[in-house]
Amino acid sequence: MELLERAHELEAQGFDVLHMEVGEPDFPVAAPIIEAAKVALQRGLTQYTSATGLPELRSAVADYYNKLGVKVRAEQVVITSGASGGLMLLAAALLNPGDLLQVTDPGYPCNDVFAEAVGASVVRVPVSAQTAFQPTLKDLQARWSEKVRGVLLASPANPTGTMIARSAMEELCAGLPDDAFLIVDEIYQGLVGEQPEYRTALSVSSRPIILQSFSKYFGMTGWRLGWLVLPDELVDGVRRLAQNLFICPPTVSQYAALAAFSPGAMEEHERRRRIFRERTLRLAEGLNALGLTVPALPDGAFYLYSDVSAAGLPASAFSRRLLEEFHIAATPGLDFGEYQNERFVRFACTVDLGVIDEVLSRLKAAVSRFQAS
């Protein structure tokens, strides 16, 4: 957040800051979604809905999985107020004060706050480039203890964009204790390369609890809409919590999201997926050429986790000087955990190819200067 404030200050001073820190797609929302929202407004469809969301939207989500070859019933789907709302429901349903939740380091920094909000806390499991920044069953077992209730992993992950390999996912689903939960954050599901090993963790096993969002692949960030796919035995408890803690997800967003699965919108989402992929690969190639190595090429999302140690600076200093001297905002590893956090910087490809080329050109100058100093 300090970085963002400083970036805005520099912009206010007239500098052309290149924003590589933004975790929000840079495309406008697909037209059919906007149209559906307008129709809902016109029809006055703005009342409370059922706490678990519009039945037709739950069905549409189930269909989305069915088309991926995975059997999901509408009753297992709970529409939430963003993936944030979904994670709050899961934390409240699955964790009690004193409980522990395993997360990866690096990982999405807000996860800790959800655990802490319900009186639990996280156990950070360090993951490195050797395993594409994803944990193996052994890594989790090594940090297991009496108080660990379950695991929250992301695939594709933030800040690395890497997916859990199919074999690793199979191993986790088979090998974790029976009474432990396994949440797979698939917020970036869909935003992947051409041949992902699997489309959703549910195609590997029915065990994972899925945390999803309309924000990334579907581009609906400010609409605050996501969903959960739950095992049957969790649905009642989560519904009760949703009724009490949220009343319902935003209504107009729900009607709009029905159109997110329409052929027209899906075509647009696929077009954007390809663009994100092209940008990510272009930046990865450029970073590697500059020695700012991307040790695990992302499978998806729009992030690159780049090892900046060749520049001769800790990542936090690299990031600070990059902003001050070269007007590029990128997020230092510190924001994603403790493990190797002074080696890595995250670049978000939420800018077009022209900006990425300009970023690479400035980075080249930056690396020369930093190495010389």
Place this chain on the structure above:
Amino acid sequence: MELLERAHELEAQGFDVLHMEVGEPDFPVAAPIIEAAKVALQRGLTQYTSATGLPELRSAVADYYNKLGVKVRAEQVVITSGASGGLMLLAAALLNPGDLLQVTDPGYPCNDVFAEAVGASVVRVPVSAQTAFQPTLKDLQARWSEKVRGVLLASPANPTGTMIARSAMEELCAGLPDDAFLIVDEIYQGLVGEQPEYRTALSVSSRPIILQSFSKYFGMTGWRLGWLVLPDELVDGVRRLAQNLFICPPTVSQYAALAAFSPGAMEEHERRRRIFRERTLRLAEGLNALGLTVPALPDGAFYLYSDVSAAGLPASAFSRRLLEEFHIAATPGLDFGEYQNERFVRFACTVDLGVIDEVLSRLKAAVSRFQAS
């Protein structure tokens, strides 16, 4: 919820069920709000906003208080994902595992779940008609203990519609321990009679933390938007929690809500306020005439808490038979707490006067039949 399901079953069988259980205004959203939402969609204003909400909306909320003669600065206002989101933020900010929160019995049933979600729990303070279902300082002191961190009161309250008297509010603000918090749920603020003793608790004292909503007076239920007015020292902590737990409130709802304060929308809200008041008084008069006494005439909201003991049945049986035999859905006291919960039934005046007259006519028959059996 069972009541609601049964009501829908009866409707499916062709019965004309009168819905006196619905806590949602029955008016369409005021036209300027809908128009503002459409303009936001047209302009593509659907990205994430700042976690505390659009600066211009925070200012508009501050202005709303300034017009009521209360000094509030935009920096104290945090826009939330419904009052539900606001209450979650307050629970996470103010309560730790093992802490206690005082609430009234009867009161809003979801409050308990927010406390429990963060590992705390509630202490129910019984309130009766003698004090218009609001606690005195002495009532709270009598149930105080080491572990109590603060109090959550509602004014006007659900299920009774009563406000905390000005003198009682003064006493509470002066007399509660200095390190205790006092949250005043003003979700029904604005929906009051012609001459309320005060318009907001902030006009009595700067002490209360205010929990507010765009759902009731402003009629924006499914938009999931509310706000908090915080003392300065809480703002930073709540903002950090909001960033992590919510990212931001729904964006289109925020742009729409800017129009909720426009003269045209305010005129419409005032018109509705008068209609709710007329309905409430009409039903209260009728209930009193039938011996289903409303012992504390509501100051606001659209609820009546009616003592049905004259009908000779516990409130839960009264409510069940009323639905089965007379097709009126009304919420039994059980849903709002434990104290005297078999004496009271809540009627929500979210139906027009014609329905209220029909409700009274059916109630007359019901009372005769119940008394005879």
